[in-house]
Structure formats: C-alpha cells, structure tokens
Amino acid sequence: MQVKQNNFRPMRPFSGTTTGRFRRATSCFFAMRHGAALGLLVFGLMTAWSQSAPVPDAAHPVTINTNVDDPAEPLKDSLSERGSHNFSDMGSWIWETNTLDRQTVRFWKSFEIPAGATVSRARLRVTGDNEYILYLDGRELGRDAEWRHLYEYDITSLLAPGSHVLAVEVYNSSREAGFMFGLRVGLSSGKVVAVKSDASWLIVPEDVAGWEKTIEPPDTWRHAKVEVAFGSGPWGTMDYIDLVPPLQPLNIPFWKTGWFEVVLVSVCVLVSLFSFMLASQVLLHRKEKLLLYQERARIARDIHDDLGTRVTQLVLQGEVAQSELPSGSRTRGQLERISDEAREALLAMDEILWAINPRRDTLQEFATFVCGHAQTFLKTTPIQCVLDVEPAMSAVAFDLPFRRSLLLAVKEALNNAAKHSGATELQLQIRRQGEGLTVVVQDNGNGFDPAQARTERNGLANMAQRLNEVGGKCIVASQPGTGCRVEFYIPFTQMRRRPWWSNWYSGGRLTKMPPVRAAKKK
Amino acid sequence: MSKPAKPGQPLKISAKSPLKIALVEDQPKVRDNWSQLINSFPDLSCVCICKTGEEALRLIPEVKPDAVLMDIFLPRMSGIECTSRLKALVPDVRIIILTAMNDEELVFMALEAGADGYLLKRTKPADLRAALLDVLTGGAPMTSEIARRVVESFRLKAKTRDESLRLSAREEQILLLLAKGHSNKMIADNLEISVDTVCHHLKHVFEKMHVSSRTEAVVRYMASKTPAAS
Numbered sequence: 001m002q003v004k005q006n007n008f009r010p011m012r013p014f015s016g017t018t019t020g021r022f023r024r025a026t027s028c029f030f031a032m033r034h035g036a037a038l039g040l041l042v043f044g045l046m047t048a049w050s051q052s053a054p055v056p057d058a059a060h061p062v063t064i065n066t067n068v069d070d071p072a073e074p075l076k077d078s079l080s081e082r083g084s085h086n087f088s089d090m091g092s093w094i095w096e097t098n099t100l101d102r103q104t105v106r107f108w109k110s111f112e113i114p115a116g117a118t119v120s121r122a123r124l125r126v127t128g129d130n131e132y133i134l135y136l137d138g139r140e141l142g143r144d145a146e147w148r149h150l151y152e153y154d155i156t157s158l159l160a161p162g163s164h165v166l167a168v169e170v171y172n173s174s175r176e177a178g179f180m181f182g183l184r185v186g187l188s189s190g191k192v193v194a195v196k197s198d199a200s201w202l203i204v205p206e207d208v209a210g211w212e213k214t215i216e217p218p219d220t221w222r223h224a225k226v227e228v229a230f231g232s233g234p235w236g237t238m239d240y241i242d243l244v245p246p247l248q249p250l251n252i253p254f255w256k257t258g259w260f261e262v263v264l265v266s267v268c269v270l271v272s273l274f275s276f277m278l279a280s281q282v283l284l285h286r287k288e289k290l291l292l293y294q295e296r297a298r299i300a301r302d303i304h305d306d307l308g309t310r311v312t313q314l315v316l317q318g319e320v321a322q323s324e325l326p327s328g329s330r331t332r333g334q335l336e337r338i339s340d341e342a343r344e345a346l347l348a349m350d351e352i353l354w355a356i357n358p359r360r361d362t363l364q365e366f367a368t369f370v371c372g373h374a375q376t377f378l379k380t381t382p383i384q385c386v387l388d389v390e391p392a393m394s395a396v397a398f399d400l401p402f403r404r405s406l407l408l409a410v411k412e413a414l415n416n417a418a419k420h421s422g423a424t425e426l427q428l429q430i431r432r433q434g435e436g437l438t439v440v441v442q443d444n445g446n447g448f449d450p451a452q453a454r455t456e457r458n459g460l461a462n463m464a465q466r467l468n469e470v471g472g473k474c475i476v477a478s479q480p481g482t483g484c485r486v487e488f489y490i491p492f493t494q495m496r497r498r499p500w501w502s503n504w505y506s507g508g509r510l511t512k513m514p515p516v517r518a519a520k521k522k
Numbered sequence: 523m524s525k526p527a528k529p530g531q532p533l534k535i536s537a538k539s540p541l542k543i544a545l546v547e548d549q550p551k552v553r554d555n556w557s558q559l560i561n562s563f564p565d566l567s568c569v570c571i572c573k574t575g576e577e578a579l580r581l582i583p584e585v586k587p588d589a590v591l592m593d594i595f596l597p598r599m600s601g602i603e604c605t606s607r608l609k610a611l612v613p614d615v616r617i618i619i620l621t622a623m624n625d626e627e628l629v630f631m632a633l634e635a636g637a638d639g640y641l642l643k644r645t646k647p648a649d650l651r652a653a654l655l656d657v658l659t660g661g662a663p664m665t666s667e668i669a670r671r672v673v674e675s676f677r678l679k680a681k682t683r684d685e686s687l688r689l690s691a692r693e694e695q696i697l698l699l700l701a702k703g704h705s706n707k708m709i710a711d712n713l714e715i716s717v718d719t720v721c722h723h724l725k726h727v728f729e730k731m732h733v734s735s736r737t738e739a740v741v742r743y744m745a746s747k748t749p750a751a752s
C-alpha cells in the first residue's frame with residue numbers, strides 16, 4: 001500500500017451557512033441601544049434552545065478497526081449492526097476516464113425508494129481518494145479526506161419513498177484517484193435497495209451549477225469508468241470504518257429561518273423607534289417644565305424688581321406728598337387712601353410672588369407662608385394664633401397647584417374663624433401624616449352644626465372643592481359650643497419628588513435670587 | 523435689669539442732636555423720598571446718601587452715622603455684602619435693611635450678614651419712626667419665620683463653632699416659642715419672666731449672630747481684597 005498525502009480538512013457543521021446571517025442580525029440588534037434588554041432576553045433564550053437541540057456531531061466520527069474481531073463494547077449497544085465487517089454492499093472504485101493530479105470529479109446518481117415502502121435501515125459507506133464531499137438530495141451529509149478509511153453514514157431517517165439524488169465531489173491531489181460507494185437500504189417489507197459505485201454513475205461537467213440537486217441529468221453527462229473492484233488495486237481492503245452518527249432530517253430551528261430574522265430586526269427597529277419616541281417625549285416634557293420654571297422665575301423677578309419697586313415708590317411718593325400738605329386737608333386724606341391702596345397692592349403682590357416663584361415649591365416654603373399669612377391676618381382680630389409646624393420638611397416638593405389650592409382653602413378656614421367663630425385662640429398645625437400632608441385649623445370658638453352650616457355657608461363647599469381638585473380631602477368637625485376643627489389632607493402620591501435637575505437649573509439664579517440689580521432702571 | 527454692654531456710644535435721641543442716618547439706595551426717586559421722609563422727623567437727620575455699596579464703604583466710616591438704611595438690591599455689590607463689609611469696617615454702626623417686598627429669606631441673609639434689623643419700604647411714616655427706633659434700641663423684630671431660621675442656622679453652626687457662639691437653652695426656648703407664633707408677651711407669661719428679659723435674650727441672640735458673622739465677614743473681606751488689589 002502506498003503512502004498517500006493526507007489533506008485532512010475538518011468538517012464544517014451542516015447548518016453553518018445561516019450562522020453568519022444570524023450573527024449579523026444579532027450584532028445589529030445589539031447596536032440598538034433601547035432594545036438591548038429585550039435583545040439579551042431573546043438571545044439568551046435562543047442560546048439555551050440551540051444548546052438543548054441535538055446537533056449531529058459529524059466532526060468526530062467513531063473509528064473502528066476492522067481487523068479487530070470485537071469492536072469497542074459501547075458500539076455494540078448504540079450502533080448495533082453498524083460497523084460490521086461485511087463489505088458485500090460496496091461498489092467498485094470508479095473515476096473519470098482520465099486521471100490527473102489536482103483533479104476534481106463530480107459523480108451523480110439517482111435512486112428510487114418504492115412508493116409505500118418504509119425504510120427500516122439505510123447504511124451508506126463512502127470514501128474517496130483523496131477527498132470527498134457527499135450530498136444527498138442537495139444537502140451536504142459530510143466530507144472527509146482519508147482514503148484508508150471507509151465512512152459509514154446512517155441515513156435511515158433521511159430516506160422517504162420517492163426519488164433521491166446522490167452527488168459526490170471527489171478531489172484527487174496526485175497520482176491514483178478513485179471513489180467508492182455502497183448504499184444498502186433495508187425496507188420493512190424485507191426488500192433491499194442497493195446502490196453501489198459502478199459505471200451507471202454519471203460524471204458532471206465542471207461548469208454545471210446546482211448539480212447536486214439536479215433530478216433529471218441531461219444526456220450530455222458521461223458515465224463513470226470502473227477502475228478496480230473493492231479490495232483490489234492500490235487501495236486494498238479497508239482497515240478502518242469511521243461511523244458518522246446517525247443523520248436526522250434537517251430541522252432548521254425557527255430562529256435560524258429568514259422570516260424570523262426579518263421579524264426580529266423589525267421588532268428591534270420598532271422597539272428602538274418606540275423607545276426613541278418615548279425618550280424624546282420625556283425630554284420634551286422636561287424641557288417644557290424647565291421652560292415653565294424659568295418663565296415663572298423670570299416673572300417673579302420682574303414683579304419683584306420692577307413692579308414691586310415701582311409700587312413701593314408710589315407709596316413713598318404718596319407719603320412725601322402727604323407730609324407736605326397741612327394735616328386735615330382733603331387732598332391729604334385722598335393721598336393717604338392712594339398710599340394705602342398701593343400698600344394693599346404690594347401685599348397682594350407678595351402673595352403672587354410667593355405663588356409663582358418656583359423656589360417656593362417646597363413644603364417648608366408653604367408652611368412658612370401659611371404661618372406668616374395666618375399671623376398677619378389674625379393680628380387685626382382678637383384671635384391668638386398658635387403655630388404647630390413640623391420641622392425639617394424643606395426638601396419635600398410641593399408644586400404650585402397643590403400649595404395654591406391648599407393656601408386658598410386655609411385662607412377660607414381662617415376667614416371663617418375670624419368672621420364667625422368668636423374664638424380667642426386658633427391653632428394652625430402643619431404636619432406630614434403618613435403619606436400625605438395635613439393642615440389643621442382649629443379654633444376654640446362657638447362651633448356650629450356642620451349639617452346645617454353646609455347649606456348656608458358657601459365657604460365649606462369651597463374648601464372641599466379646592467381640596468378635591470388636587471386629590472385631597474377636607475374634613476370639617478364641629479359642634480355648637482366646642483369650636484371648629486378643619487382638617488385638610490393632600491396625599492403625597494399626588495405630588496412628585498423634586499426632579500434632580502431642578503437644583504441645576506435653579507442653581508445660580510434662583511436658589512439665591514441675586515440681591516444685585518442687573519440693570520439700572522431709570 | 524442691667525443692659526448688655528454694647529460697643530460704641532449709647533443711642534441718645536433728642537431734637538437737639540438728631541440721630542444721624544445714612545441712606546444707601548440706588549434708585550434716585552426712592553432716595554429722595556426717603557431722605558425727605560427722614561428729615562421730616564425732628565429727631566432724625568439724613569446725613570449721608572450713598573448710591574452704591576462701594577460709595578457706602580468709602581463714605582460711611584468717615585461720616586460715622588448712628589444708623590444706616592441699606593437697600594438690599596444694589597448694583598454690583600448687594601446690600602447684604604455691603605452690610606457685612608461695613609460691619610467689618612465700622613463694627614458699632616447699626617444697619618437696617620430696606621426691602622421692597624416681604625422676603626424673609628433675604629431678610630434673614632441680611633441679619634446673618636450683620637444687619638441689626640429690617641424695614642419694609644412701604645412702612646407707614648407714622649410707624650416708621652417707631653419701628654426705626656425699636657430696631658435701633660431693641661434689635662430686629664423676630665417674626666416666627668426669622669426665629670425658625672435663626673434656630674436652624676445656629677444648629678448648623680453648632681457643630682463647628684466654639685461654645686460662646688451657641689444659643690443658650692433659654693434663648694433657644696424663646697426662639698422656638700417665637701417660631702410657634704407666640705408674642706413676646708406670651709413668651710414672658712409662659713416662662714414666667716418679664717418681657718424685658720425676653721427682649722434682652724433676643725438682643726443677645728442677634729449679637730451672637732453678628733459676632734459669628736462678623737468674624738466670617740472679616741475673613742471674607744480680606745480674602746476678597748487680596749486678589750482685587752490690582
């Protein structure tokens with residue numbers, strides 16, 4: 001036996017063609033930032049799936065030495081009749097008429113499984129000198145490059161009744177060249193379909209594309225030439241049989257099919273678009289809010305710097321004018337009224353300023369203002385105001401609609417107390433209670449019957465309405481002779497925490513309203 | 523009851539030697555009106571009018587008025603900054619902050635910077651004199667909000683400052699009652715002390731505030747002077 005050059009080429013997995021596309025799909029998938037989480041999930045799922053799916057490991061066939069009588073023990077069980085030393089099914093060594101170095105010859109043969117028959121066992125043995133690639137019905141079953149070995153394939157599950165096409169590409173690197181093949185298909189009826197390498201195989205011309213799938217060969221294809229029978233010639237009997245694990249019908253998993261990739265990419269694109277839309281909306285919303293805050297701050301500044309100064313100036317001017325007139329003059333009285341009006345206007349402005357200044361959007365500021373208001377308001381009445389404010393509330397956000405509604409409601413309650421209660425003491429309590437803010441206005445006055453009061457006094461309905469608008473509630477408890485207790489409650493769930501960027505945008509300009517006048521107004 | 527030893531001469535108010543008032547205000551009309559109003563009182567006299575904080579720092583140490591009325595919004599140097607610098611230069615001058623709008627946050631900042639009190643610009647002239655004299659003799663009126671902020675700021679400082687600059691238990695007690703909305707009278711009744719004692723305690727609180735801010739102000743002033751020397 002001559003020593004041949006062994007151009008071993010490792011097998012590629014059969015399904016290798018789709019992995020490239022798949023990889024491209026996944027990498028594109030990962031490039032999309034927003035869909036990354038979903039991508040990981042799907043990818044993980046698919047990886048788990050593909051690991052559990054049985055993939056024929058044709059790269060590592062089991063080799064049996066046919067010179068040893070007792071083949072390896074485990075093979076007996078799992079492969080039963082496989083690897084037997086019976087070579088009666090083998091055909092002859094065949095080749096083309098001419099044998100050349102570095103020559104590729106493509107052999108073609110079709111065979112028929114009778115209709116209605118069931119294949120009980122199909123054993124295919126093949127080898128080529130030097131290399132072969134074996135196709136069945138256009139599908140590559142395997143390839144190898146060791147002429148001293150016979151390669152045995154179990155294709156039982158690949159054969160169904162009907163016509164099948166065998167195609168083998170054999171490459172000869174130098175000198176002797178040959179291809180040998182034997183297929184034995186046992187049918188359940190006991191019949192046997194046998195295909196051997198012989199002169200009936202056709203040689204496919206070089207330039208034919210898709211030859212391995214061709215069902216009807218044209219007449220131009222020539223027949224192969226038998227060189228020597230099995231066991232003779234330079235090759236001798238085969239010492240080794242390589243058992244390729246049984247082949248299964250190609251089951252392309254759904255995630256490797258084209259449509260799935262298309263769907264996957266579309267989903268990714270859609271998810272990305274959707275995320276992008278959401279993100280831009282959030283951004284827009286934030287920007288709007290930021291603009292609103294800036295605008296509120298600007299208006300507050302304008303009122304403070306300009307309007308406030310001007311009206312103050314008005315007050316002063318009125319006072320100076322008064323001082324220049326003799327006391328008791330009519331004009332002086334009128335001027336005094338003008339000054340007082342202007343003072344009232346300033347007082348109203350204080351409140352507007354408080355409402356629109358975004359820096360006042362905290363519970364602490366709310367408490368401060370309400371307490372200040374209560375004290376100023378009750379100063380002119382015989383009612384003593386007692387404050388009970390929870391300390392350290394400063395960080396909690398309390399947005400304009402809430403504090404405004406609550407302020408108006410508290411004012412209403414104070415007004416009621418001043419007008420109707422006849423109390424000597426009023427307690428204003430501001431506390432956080434559970435997940436909400438509670439403001440209690442309690443007086444020690446006459447009290448009333450809420451059932452009767454509701455109809456005649458509009459103030460109570462007003463308070464309830466104001467609290468309702470912002471998702472809060474208002475509880476009025478009173479009995480004749482026991483004073484009155486009005487409790488306002490706003491749950492914090494209605495408010496949001498102050499966003500992190502509020503510090504940034506209010507940073508230099510709003511946290512400390514610049515006590516320096518930017519431009520002189522003449 | 524013994525009066526606390528204040529630096530500088532005690533305030534004597536009489537028509538013969540009227541109180542010398544300096545005015546720091548950038549708006550010409552307001553300036554004129556205020557000086558007119560001040561001069562309309564026989565025992566007050568406007569001796570110095572400054573248009574900017576810089577001018578005030580230059581003129582006031584020479585004029586040595588009894589009290590300075592300081593606008594809070596001034597171009598370039600704010601009234602608050604001017605107050606702290608002025609206090610560093612002339613420690614015994616009384617500074618009263620004038621504000622157009624009732625903004626207790628700013629007022630507190632001014633008090634911390636060393637101001638002795640504050641007045642709303644819209645205050646009626648009739649009340650103005652009394653309020654002015656009140657501030658000059660008894661310190662700023664403590665609203666509950668200011669009291670709350672004072673307690674807060676002392677608590678913040680307590681960790682880093684020496685013992686002498688902390689509020690005493692009684693002082694804190696009074697401030698907390700003020701923060702609850704009690705009047706000086708109510709506090710006096712509550713603690714069974716005289717109203718004068720309450721006022722005395724409050725005055726002491728302001729002094730502590732000023733002492734702590736003055737040392738800070740000096741440091742700040744020196745620091746700001748050095749690079750600006752060019």
